[in-house]
Amino acid sequence: MATAGTADRAERNPDRRGSAEGTLRDQEIMHESLESEAKALVLYRELLKCVEGRSVILEEYARNMVYAEELHASEVDKMLRRPGEVAAVRPAQQSAA
Ligand SMILES: [Fe+2]
Numbered sequence: 001m002a003t004a005g006t007a008d009r010a011e012r013n014p015d016r017r018g019s020a021e022g023t024l025r026d027q028e029i030m031h032e033s034l035e036s037e038a039k040a041l042v043l044y045r046e047l048l049k050c051v052e053g054r055s056v057i058l059e060e061y062a063r064n065m066v067y068a069e070e071l072h073a074s075e076v077d078k079m080l081r082r083p084g085e086v087a088a089v090r091p092a093q094q095s096a097a
Pocket of ligand 1: 072
């Protein structure tokens with residue numbers, strides 16, 4: 001249900017018209033966020049490879065960050081799906097170069 005404030009914003013900026021799936025700009029921001037999470041995940045996995053067997057502290061740090069980034073990416077992915085959709089927007093796994 002649109003409130004007076006929502007209607008005012010929509011009139012000032014047509015791209016801010018609300019819908020059940022969010023605005024086009026919201027979707028763009030979420031896709032950019034998903035890309036950022038994926039890039040961070042690749043870098044933390046690369047860090048993990050570099051420190052494995054050399055430093056338990058850095059290994060644990062890298063593992064915790066990989067965990068956090070995987071969680072963030074899955075949350076953003078869920079927000080991009082339509083209600084009832086279960087398939088990921090795009091694969092969450094990316095290998096380090
Ligand atoms: Fe993140």
